Amino acid sequence: MALPARVTDLLPYELLESIAETGSIGRCGRRHGVSQAENGRAPEDLLAAEIGRDRLLVLVATDHPWADRRGISVDELAPAPLITRERGSGTRAAVEEHLARLGHPLGGGEPALELTSSTAIKNAVTGRLGPAVLSSLAVTDELAGGRLRAVPVRGARLDRTLHAVWAPGRHLGDPARELLREIGTRAPP
Numbered sequence: 001m002a003l004p005a006r007v008t009d010l011l012p013y014e015l016l017e018s019i020a021e022t023g024s025i026g027r028c029g030r031r032h033g034v035s036q037a038e039n040g041r042a043p044e045d046l047l048a049a050e051i052g053r054d055r056l057l058v059l060v061a062t063d064h065p066w067a068d069r070r071g072i073s074v075d076e077l078a079p080a081p082l083i084t085r086e087r088g089s090g091t092r093a094a095v096e097e098h099l100a101r102l103g104h105p106l107g108g109g110e111p112a113l114e115l116t117s118s119t120a121i122k123n124a125v126t127g128r129l130g131p132a133v134l135s136s137l138a139v140t141d142e143l144a145g146g147r148l149r150a151v152p153v154r155g156a157r158l159d160r161t162l163h164a165v166w167a168p169g170r171h172l173g174d175p176a177r178e179l180l181r182e183i184g185t186r187a188p189p
Contacts (some may be wrong), residue, residue, distance in 0.1 A: 056158035071152040078104030081112035083132040
């Protein structure tokens with residue numbers, strides 16, 4: 001299930017990204033009524049509903065050696081020093097889990113560079129500092145404009161589930177209630 005267009009209208013990716021980092025999911029869901037969580041990791045005291053699936057993409061600069069390849073293997077991706085999100089981010093955790101399941105640690109254990117936003121990572125990749133793995137939702141403009149290339153990984157699908165999370169018993173404002181209605185979840189009164 002992809003994210004319904006209305007969900008991304010209600011919560012643009014930049015907001016989803018900014019509230020999805022470790023620790024802020026719970027704070028945002030408790031304080032503002034509704035938040036977003038990656039990989040099904042909502043704090044135990046919050047309710048959650050699936051809002052969609054997201055594909056993580058291996059991204060390179062247009063002149064990177066992988067840019068014109070039809071794909072790379074997991075054996076090529078795993079030891080590559082990647083530009084990653086900081087420890088604790090949902091995106092990094094998803095990549096680490098996928099590679100670990102396939103028997104490979106991320107980047108041989110250490111990333112080439114750790115950054116705290118998708119925008120910073122996209123800039124580092126276009127600046128030829130190395131490959132990265134980011135949400136397909138975060139790179140639509142860069143891919144359409146030819147500034148980045150997505151490289152398929154043979155034998156692996158880097159997908160994750162996205163969830164809306166909210167505090168039980170909390171009155172939700174109209175935007176949060178509309179979001180939950182849009183994804184087919186009964187909003188609390």
